[in-house]
Amino acid sequence: MKTLADWLAHCEQLHPKTIDMGLARSQEVARRMGLQPGCPVITVAGTNGKGSTCAMLESILLQAGYKVGVYSSPHLVHFEERCRIRGEIATEAQLLPGFEAVEAARGDISLSYFEFTTLAIVAAMSQAQLDVMVLEVGLGGRLDAVNVFDADCAIITSIDLDHTELLGETREAIGLEKAGIMRPRSPVVVSDPVPPKSVIDHAEAIGADLWLMGRDYRFLPAPGQERQQWNWSGRHKRYSSLAYPALRGANQLANAAGVLAALEALHTRLPVTAQAVRVGLGLVTLPGRFQIVPGQPNLILDVAHNPHAVAALAENLDAMGFFPTTHAVFGAMGDKDFAAILARMDPLVERWYFTDLPTPRAAKADQLEDVWRATTRRKDVAVQSFGDPQQALDAAIAAAQPTDRIVVFGSFYTVGGILQHGTPRMPAPHAGH
Missing domain, CATH: 3.40.1190.10 (Mur-like, catalytic domain)
Incomplete structure (x- = not known):
């Protein structure tokens, strides 16, 4: 070797x-x-x-x-x-x-x-x-x-x-x-x-x-x-x-x-x-821990993948102030408490992008979507499923307005699936804004 x-x-x-x-x-x-x-x-x-x-x-x-x-x-x-x-x-x-x-x-x-x-x-x-x-x-x-x-x-x-x-x-x-x-x-x-x-x-x-x-x-x-x-x-x-x-x-x-x-x-x-x-x-720096990538829209990367970490993420998102729409990309391992995680984040999110991950231990995107549908009471939320985190993020960027924010969270594979291409470059604020 x-x-x-x-x-x-x-x-x-x-x-x-x-x-x-x-x-x-x-x-x-x-x-x-x-x-x-x-x-x-x-x-x-x-x-x-x-x-x-x-x-x-x-x-x-x-x-x-x-x-x-x-x-x-x-x-x-x-x-x-x-x-x-x-x-x-x-x-x-x-x-x-x-x-x-x-x-x-x-x-x-x-x-x-x-x-x-x-x-x-x-x-x-x-x-x-x-x-x-x-x-x-x-x-x-x-x-x-x-x-x-x-x-x-x-x-x-x-x-x-x-x-x-x-x-x-x-x-x-x-x-x-x-x-x-x-x-x-x-x-x-x-x-x-x-x-x-x-x-x-x-x-x-x-x-x-x-x-x-x-x-x-x-x-x-x-x-x-x-x-x-x-x-x-x-x-x-x-x-x-x-x-x-x-x-x-x-x-x-x-x-x-x-x-x-x-x-x-x-x-x-x-x-x-x-x-x-x-x-x-x-x-001190540490990628993927409430990492904010500046630009329009704002991008937040966080490896929160259990209810306790997601509660902290939700509080940190609340403290950021008002955004018209929050887009969330989420993928996780199959042994996680999705119902609790999704119930905590759902009130903050207007558009969900569920993703498969490149490991047999991961939950499938459609499985996550099923759990979300069973826990949510909201009818006005858009939801899509994707084959990998980058596809999900690309769709979120395409759908987002400059004043929105995108949150990528869950497994290390979810955030790593974005960072493997380098830190994303988000559009810069337009002059005069």
Whole structure:
């Protein structure tokens, strides 16, 4: 196998199950590889907000002068996006030795695609002389391959119902799975403002250093500066008059607050200046998270694909002000709660464009349309179905007036199906408007 594409095809064939929760296989291969990060590890779990949290940590730590590695998944367009080294997406040349090392060590152990690629990326990052690694959990926490590596600091973002067939039917059960990334005597920051009791109980049971929002750290909009500046206070540190993070949406303040708590918890090992915090939050970018593409009409890209994330998306759309017509392009995996997602978004949308996605795990566009028809009470809404996200977006652009907005949301495949052609170029505002 010579190319990354060769290796990924190999990884897809190795294991009988796409998702196979458990640490034993990954732990044994990591042991054989002698794979142990030689720098502090920050592990991030949660239902929503993981990617944003990792991106803010990375941005601040880079501004503080640290050599940072980030592992996140899934990717939007190219596999290499899953690994960033010193602020840059990893190259094929940087990743290939990691795949070779995993293959040489695994022997007759069959690894899932996620397990193999996780070990390969951590191996690649271990060769890069990093000061800190940020590892995003793929699914759950306790049994996720990322949890092979001990977290020097764990962050648990918002917790809600998703992947219930694997993680449990309640927030308490799902919270306990996320809590599995905690380690005794190490800090764990919970940025969910109302965490399940199972998270708090597990932290206390193992003797983790628990940081809770509202108890160990707080944030508020700066007085008289709503929507422009905010204040944060932790156990010993304070930041006042911070600019809002460059990632848009009200939910990002909670994520940013958790990031600042984690950095305070690690301050003896990874000190950061107030300037690094301010500049890092101001420069952070993450494609597909309430990403607004300017032009006429406005285009918004968001990987919201469960009811909790879609509720945040709906609030952010509400806060944008009035648009005569909202066009929505939506595609999702077959295991999602479409009825709840569509019920939350339907009052905001005048024209729906449902799309197929290029994976057998996805729901079909006509299936989404059937669920929408069963949930809506509105008779004045136009609806169409398409074979892929780009076709759906093209139809929305053709139908939209310059003062409208188009929202592309759902699976990573939905947003990735647009971004694979580059960031769309929307028509510029006409002179005199």
